[in-house]
Amino acid sequence: MEVSRSNIDRGYAWVILAAAFTLQLMAGILVYSPGVMNIAVLEEIENDLTKTSWIGSANFGACTLLGPVAGLIQAKAGSRVAAMLGAALTLTGMTVASFCKTTFGLVLTYGLVSGFGVCLACNVVGVVTGKYFSKRHETAFGVCIAGGGLGLFVAGPLVRYLLSQYNLSGTLLILGAIEFHMCVAGVTLRPLRKEQAQGVTESRNDQREDTATDRGYIDRLLESNVCKVFMSFRVLKHIGFLIYNVSIMLWALGEAAAVFHLPYYAQQKGSSPDQAATLFTAMGVGSVFSRLAAGIMASDSKIPYLTLHTGFTGISGIVLLLFPLYSHTYTTQLVFGSLFGTYSQGMNTLVGPIVLTLVALEEIPVAYGFAFFFQGIGYILGPPAASWIYKLSGVYDFTYVFAGSSMVLSSMLAAAVGVVRRKDLQRMDALTPDVQQRDVKY
Template identity: 45%
Template sequence: MAYTRDIDHGYAWVALLAVFSIQFIIGIMTYSTGVINVAIMEEVEGDITKTSWIGSTLFGTYTLLGPIAGIVQQRFGARLTAMTGGLLMLLGMSIASFCPTVVGLLFTYGFVAGVGVGLGANVIGVIPGQYFRKRRPAAYGICMTGCGAGLFVGGPLCQYLLHHYNLHGTLLLMGGIGFNLCVAGALLRPVNPVTHCQTEDEPEQEVLKTFQTDDTVGMSQTVEKSFRVENEFHMRHMQATDSSEEQPQVTTQYDGMESLSETRHIRKTTFFNWPLFCKTFHVFRQFPFVMYSSSMLLWSLGEAAWIFHLPNYAENKGRSPAEAARLLTAMGAGSMFSRVFAGIAASDSNIDAVLLQVGLAGLAGTVSFLFAVGSSSYMSQLFFSYFYATYSQGINTLIGPIIINLLGLPHVAVAYGIVCFFCGIGHLLGPPITSTLYKRSGKYEYTYIFAGACLVLGSISTALTTIRRRNKSTQEI
């Protein structure tokens, strides 16, 4: 990866605006599932356990397919990946608007649209790391604020659409909103692989800087070999033209076919590099990365249960659908503050992003426990919703910087997808597990006790990552 003139300034801010827009759209799509689930229970199926699988499938699909989305982005680039995601979101939600069954909604709204969301989400985790170096954590914070803004807008917007256009019209309009991913994705122009680099500490005539890993060196050697074969073919063609007219055609044709076949073989090997694929997934040999992935699994279990059942919980306490949607707005306000604050804090070299996540997850778990025992009034529900998001949502900002610190920038695309995969397991299982708890107990309070326990365990798992890293540093000294 070479640093270009767009790093930290210039077109980097356009790319950041595009990624912010993608995150905003994804926030609307994902965090409105709880409101839509209430409408599905009223118009399609009344069983909360069955309907909860629809929203959890959307969450789970876009995160479980993270590794595949990472490979797609590495192969085809961020622009095509994001635009494909927008098309899939339009397709899935449009077909879902005509589905009268839970199974149909599960496949269209849950799976097809979920794949589109997953492609867009992986772009979010990679682009700020490519375009920003000095301001990278702050860039991730600004980018992730888009999801908080989507959470802030998504609940009331979805409730408004349901009131005026019912469930089927709302799904169709949500597909149109998701289609705007194509517009934002079109702004993500590729980062030039080799270009001149100029910083404040370097003279204008400074030569370019290129940072290559072992994998990129191997790729460069392969490309150089293909160029060498093509040049050799052209040289033989010129020599054959200047030689006698006795055997010019035979020699040139034979050599040209042999060289072109070798060139085609080289290009086929660069289409999918199996050794590079295997080496990329060797990140699982890194114990800190495994522990961090486990912590994100636990965090997503609690997060999915908390957000998905919040509208149901509020209506179960006697609140109107509009009041229940306003709880998501309160969460959106806390989420935007948390994501920006986490990005600014992680930019400080004296603050370890891993330790910051330990504190945020632990505090979010504590708030969840308090919510289960002290949220009888509507004002207390607004209060706890705001402060829960203030602590929990900042973790989204820290994912990218922590992965880069653990593994380095060359592996961030696939590693971010792997972390999303672990989050997907939690998002897929969280709502059904807590729905089962509610059906057996008749109390939503157990949902938030379960969420708090998962968040606290996730904080402990993140802390173990830090301990292992410190032990490794001590051994190296």
């Protein structure tokens, strides 16, 4: 059943918003659970931090590296089918993981299979929000992304409670059943009529009617596989976009390292396993606020997206760098969780708007794929890189020095994007001279 045009920014759009929020909530619970789960893996499966860190690394990485594949599936099958498929894959991965007795098996099931299920759900969130919201798009996207912050809030205490009651195998099985609720949210994703969905996109981009012929010509060109390959590489010629990709890779590198190692690091500093798990709750409170606030601020034309991103990453890096100096008590660890959650999670809301400002309209689908790919590289390398540093040095504090340094460097590169952006836009004009440029902020 399709939904009428009258539901844009109102009516059934609120149902879609609730469904997208739920999908993001379920994704957040699973993505932020490996850090707490890793303590049980070390106790029950293999006592090697470097090897077990690949479980969370694979889960983090699959959520982003496989973004282009998820987008292709969604384009062919639709948002409803993609969300339900994601739920089924997550349930399957977690169920099989509950029977695994090796680290490698958990990497494949808990990491890759379930991670790809979450990837499908996250991809759906961004697409359906864009279809149902036009005037309130940034704010609506911020609300959806806040679901991931709530997942961070829930993940630590929930997983710790399940581990205390059912051990690792039972926890994986029950968590898979909880994640399968993504299927319920997916059922509600009724599509807009094609001509009406197209109208929403056109109104948001504020395109004139006389450019329709040029856009149709570009769309026909994109149907060619040769053109698609060319476009994939051409988008990286925008220097600003390339620098931004490296920036978000370093951001993801630092965030993944910090979040994954937090529970075990806190225990090394004297906190109990239950106390270490509640640090995610403190982080989740700040995360929900940060994601919502970033969406609201991004909707203000006077506040540049890149300025927000630079500030968020820079402050997050400083918080990480200083953490070893005040990590010796549970109270100060809670302070860290609140601060890091508040400043590190707002960037998730800004990825979409920033990409829109850095590339031409016809390059956006390819650009999103590259952004998620670079982010995935950071997520998949962060936890094992930090574990390797700890293994070589024997000083766990260095893992947070590494994470903080990555974040600070990410902030510097984000600031550099604004400096080179004007030249990058001139290059974009030369490549696509007949395409009307968007009036964007930076």
